[in-house]
Amino acid sequence: MLRLGLGPYSLQMTIFSLPSNINYKFGKYSILTVKWEHGGLIDIYFGRALWISMNSRLGSYVIFDKVKPIWWFASRMEAENEIRDQRYAADISSIREAQLRINPFIHKTPVLTSETLNSLAGRGLFFKCECFQKGGAFKFRGACNAVFSLDDEQAAKGVVTHSSGNHAAALSLAAKLRGIPAYIVIPKNAPKCKVENVIRYGGQVVWSEATMQSREDTATMLLQETGAVLLHPYNDGRIISGQGTISLELLEQAPQIDTIIVPISGGGLISGVALAAKSINPAIQVLAAEPRGANDAAQSKNAGRIITLPETNTIADGLRASLGDLTWAVVRDLVDDIIVVEDKEIIKAMKLCYEILKVAVEPSGAIGLAAVLSDNFKKNPAWENCKNVGIVLSGGNVDLGVLWDSLGK
Numbered sequence: 001m002l003r004l005g006l007g008p009y010s011l012q013m014t015i016f017s018l019p020s021n022i023n024y025k026f027g028k029y030s031i032l033t034v035k036w037e038h039g040g041l042i043d044i045y046f047g048r049a050l051w052i053s054m055n056s057r058l059g060s061y062v063i064f065d066k067v068k069p070i071w072w073f074a075s076r077m078e079a080e081n082e083i084r085d086q087r088y089a090a091d092i093s094s095i096r097e098a099q100l101r102i103n104p105f106i107h108k109t110p111v112l113t114s115e116t117l118n119s120l121a122g123r124g125l126f127f128k129c130e131c132f133q134k135g136g137a138f139k140f141r142g143a144c145n146a147v148f149s150l151d152d153e154q155a156a157k158g159v160v161t162h163s164s165g166n167h168a169a170a171l172s173l174a175a176k177l178r179g180i181p182a183y184i185v186i187p188k189n190a191p192k193c194k195v196e197n198v199i200r201y202g203g204q205v206v207w208s209e210a211t212m213q214s215r216e217d218t219a220t221m222l223l224q225e226t227g228a229v230l231l232h233p234y235n236d237g238r239i240i241s242g243q244g245t246i247s248l249e250l251l252e253q254a255p256q257i258d259t260i261i262v263p264i265s266g267g268g269l270i271s272g273v274a275l276a277a278k279s280i281n282p283a284i285q286v287l288a289a290e291p292r293g294a295n296d297a298a299q300s301k302n303a304g305r306i307i308t309l310p311e312t313n314t315i316a317d318g319l320r321a322s323l324g325d326l327t328w329a330v331v332r333d334l335v336d337d338i339i340v341v342e343d344k345e346i347i348k349a350m351k352l353c354y355e356i357l358k359v360a361v362e363p364s365g366a367i368g369l370a371a372v373l374s375d376n377f378k379k380n381p382a383w384e385n386c387k388n389v390g391i392v393l394s395g396g397n398v399d400l401g402v403l404w405d406s407l408g409k
Helices: 070-085 092-102 115-121 139-149 152-156 166-178 192-200 212-226 237-253 268-280 296-303 325-334 343-357 363-373 400-407
Strands: 002-006 009-013 021-024 032-037 040-044 052-056 059-063 124-129 159-162 182-187 204-208 259-263 285-291 337-341 388-393
Touching (some): 092 139, 092 268, 115 363, 139 237, 159 166, 259 268, 285 363, 296 325
Antiparallel strands (some): 002 009, 021 032, 032 040, 052 059
16 A cells, blocks of 8 residues: 655555556546556656546556646645635526526527537537527626616616627616616727617617727716616626526536537636536536637636736627636636637638528627637547537627628638
């Protein structure tokens, strides 16, 4: 018996007659390697700090993956213990409460499949069609939950937000259903179709410059003038809880799903999806899809802190925001990886959605399909066991003039 102490942790291995080398792969983790000689332990290569207990008629043993020093393993275990104790802005209880609150108002969107797209991807794909949601995007879930969470006194003076489009329209519609005013700060470069949705749903449009500073300053001015309640597009527990209802529906509609791919921008959608999905099935993989021209989330994940970009350049206009402090905590801890794709891959995925699924999606909505068809996903051995993949088609508010120009390039 070998016992190896790691501060508060310990590793025990009972040595039996085993092959000279064991290589094992588990989920997203790397190849696990234990080297033996004459039934005795030669070396253990430590890696991403997950152990796997394996039982057989010979006994049990624990193996780790490669290649990290022992102190790294101990510090990682401490970090993972902290994560388990972490309190996020939302949880499975708040998400289930949100589902009860918004069910009278939202659409339970369908899940579509396509054998043709399955063949292209080499795995089963399940498309959660939030492009069919009221307002044309998933955003109505979070906005509806936030608006109907307000007490009467809070709601009386209305709500304020700043948004480039889908949250603006969603909040306008939710406020209309509640019978309260909605003051919407929209940057001057927002897509025309999304601005028209805001006006159609009764939102009061206030223009800002395209910078985040201008958007926030204009929203602050409105708050002071109206006394309304600010509802942030994504960095709000009520918004995150509403978006998490997507996972509750999706995993009920397609319980065989082992992986979910979600667009990422400010992080409200993927935070809600990850919190709900991993509460229901801790083994499920949650991956983000992000355009290279706005890849702040991928950079943040790699750096271990929030990175903001001085500018973004992508056709996916709904994926240009930066992570908030509430969403970053979830992305940091619960999102398994971020797949970065090029705009040309997004355009190709949009075309496939139109031609094969017969579904109109905006660029931000098509990025999940772009990710699953990308070499970054298909050729990565970490994801070869992802056989049933849920893809959130997050919205369908596409500016058709821009679309036709893009498809012609």
